[in-house]
Amino acid sequence: MEIGVVGKPNVGKSTFFSAATLVDVDIANYPFTTIDANVGVTYAIADHPCKELNCTPNPQNYEYRDGKALIPVKMIDVAGLVPGAHEGRGLGNKFLDDLRMASALIHVVDATGKTDAEGQPTDYHDPVEDIEFLGKEIDYWIYGILSKGWDKFAKRIKLQKMKLETAIAEHLSGIGVTENDVWEAMHRLGLSDDPTKWSEEDLLSFASEIRKINKPMIIAANKADAASDEQIERLKKEGEKRGYIVVPTSAAAELTLRKAAKAGFIDYIPGSSDFKILKPMSGKQERALKMIKEKVLDRFGSTGVQEVINRAVFELLQLIPVYPVQDENKLTDQFGNVLPHVFLMKKGSTPRDLAFKVHTDLGKGFLYAINARTKRRIGEDYELQFNDIIKIVAVTR
Numbered sequence: 001m002e003i004g005v006v007g008k009p010n011v012g013k014s015t016f017f018s019a020a021t022l023v024d025v026d027i028a029n030y031p032f033t034t035i036d037a038n039v040g041v042t043y044a045i046a047d048h049p050c051k052e053l054n055c056t057p058n059p060q061n062y063e064y065r066d067g068k069a070l071i072p073v074k075m076i077d078v079a080g081l082v083p084g085a086h087e088g089r090g091l092g093n094k095f096l097d098d099l100r101m102a103s104a105l106i107h108v109v110d111a112t113g114k115t116d117a118e119g120q121p122t123d124y125h126d127p128v129e130d131i132e133f134l135g136k137e138i139d140y141w142i143y144g145i146l147s148k149g150w151d152k153f154a155k156r157i158k159l160q161k162m163k164l165e166t167a168i169a170e171h172l173s174g175i176g177v178t179e180n181d182v183w184e185a186m187h188r189l190g191l192s193d194d195p196t197k198w199s200e201e202d203l204l205s206f207a208s209e210i211r212k213i214n215k216p217m218i219i220a221a222n223k224a225d226a227a228s229d230e231q232i233e234r235l236k237k238e239g240e241k242r243g244y245i246v247v248p249t250s251a252a253a254e255l256t257l258r259k260a261a262k263a264g265f266i267d268y269i270p271g272s273s274d275f276k277i278l279k280p281m282s283g284k285q286e287r288a289l290k291m292i293k294e295k296v297l298d299r300f301g302s303t304g305v306q307e308v309i310n311r312a313v314f315e316l317l318q319l320i321p322v323y324p325v326q327d328e329n330k331l332t333d334q335f336g337n338v339l340p341h342v343f344l345m346k347k348g349s350t351p352r353d354l355a356f357k358v359h360t361d362l363g364k365g366f367l368y369a370i371n372a373r374t375k376r377r378i379g380e381d382y383e384l385q386f387n388d389i390i391k392i393v394a395v396t397r
């Protein structure tokens with residue numbers, strides 16, 4: 001699973017990425033600072049079961065801090081996208097191809113309106129236009145992949161009586177599209193089972209629907225520290241009207257806070273509304289932190305960066321953390337580690353799905369599961385819940 005950070009040039013994508021991953025990257029006030037994609041690991045943060053169960057975990061594939069689980073998620077920061085990118089403008093398709101495997105997108109928008117469509121400084125540009133164009137560029141990119149040789153493809157499917165969903169999913173497997181995604185998009189649009197009947201327009205609407213299903217997007221209204229309340233409110237309203245979650249962010253503030261925390265100057269948990277000063281620093285540093293507290297944390301409740309990541313994982317992608325254990329009483333693995341592993345599962349997943357995620361053999365030999373909270377046996381059709389602790393019982397060879 002991978003989250004892509006996208007947007008036009010110079011809006012703060014790399015700043016957002018660097019704040020989220022603490023990977024050092026080039027950040028500068030001009031377009032196309034980033035050319036090659038940056039890849040790193042960020043964390044989705046959720047309450048940990050130990051908070052309520054009063055235990056001390058021994059995490060092996062995640063981190064634990066103050067009653068919270070920090071669950072690793074891959075993040076990718078790509079080159080800026082300009083209108084016409086699908087036709088090769090700007091860095092064009094190269095950028096888009098970096099997003100093939102992203103399962104959700106964070107669209108970073110400059111809420112201040114101080115960068116134009118190409119990422120050059122300007123007096124005023126309407127950020128609502130950026131929301132519109134970015135979705136369209138991705139639609140055209142998918143359309144481009146889909147429409148290449150479409151007529152021949154459609155005829156062959158019809159002639160060989162192939163299952164349409166399977167054939168299209170195969171055709172789009174390079175961008176991670178599944179048969180279910182194809183089925184969902186076709187049904188939402190009421191498209192014919194006979195692909196030779198699809199018009200150009202049908203293909204484009206289909207591409208757009210696939211984008212919404214396969215690459216759902218959340219908007220980070222960035223540089224919020226320098227935007228007015230009116231600008232933020234309008235962007236929120238216009239974004240929500242178009243079906244997006246919009247969160248005001250100050251990636252720059254988050255980067256400063258995380259760096260200060262890493263250097264041991266402050267105690268700061270991403271997502272929180274405050275930090276604690278731990279040791280003396282220069283007057284300049286102290287003033288910068290005070291500004292962040294007043295102009296960002298007090299104004300918005302947080303820098304917004306962690307909220308965007310959490311909402312991308314838990315709301316857009318509908319993932320839930322689940323903890324498999326071997327001993328349902330001690331909540332441990334075979335080595336005595338308390339709640340050692342967490343897995344992000346799609347909402348609606350079953351204990352058998354979890355078993356397969358832990359190990360193929362465990363999935364194949366699955367018999368039943370035990371909910372460690374209730375000590376009850378649960379069957380195959382049980383729907384896993386947020387923060388479930390599950391013992392899997394399987395026959396293994």
Ligand SMILES: Nc1nc2c(ncn2[C@@H]2O[C@H](COP(=O)(O)OP(=O)(O)OP(=O)(O)O)[C@@H](O)[C@H]2O)c(=O)[nH]1
Pocket residue numbers: 007008009010011012013014015016026027028029030031032033034035078079080081222223224225226249250251252253
């Ligand atoms: N005021 C303010 N400035 C920001 C914020 N985030 C980024 N910036 C500034 O915006 C400029 C562009 O930042 P980058 O992170 O390089 O932007 P980018 O979108 O990666 O740019 P490209 O790689 O060129 O597409 C830099 O001068 C940053 O310091 C923010 O939250 N607030």
Ligand SMILES: [Mg+2]
Pocket residue numbers: 013014015026033034078079
């Ligand atoms: Mg960049």
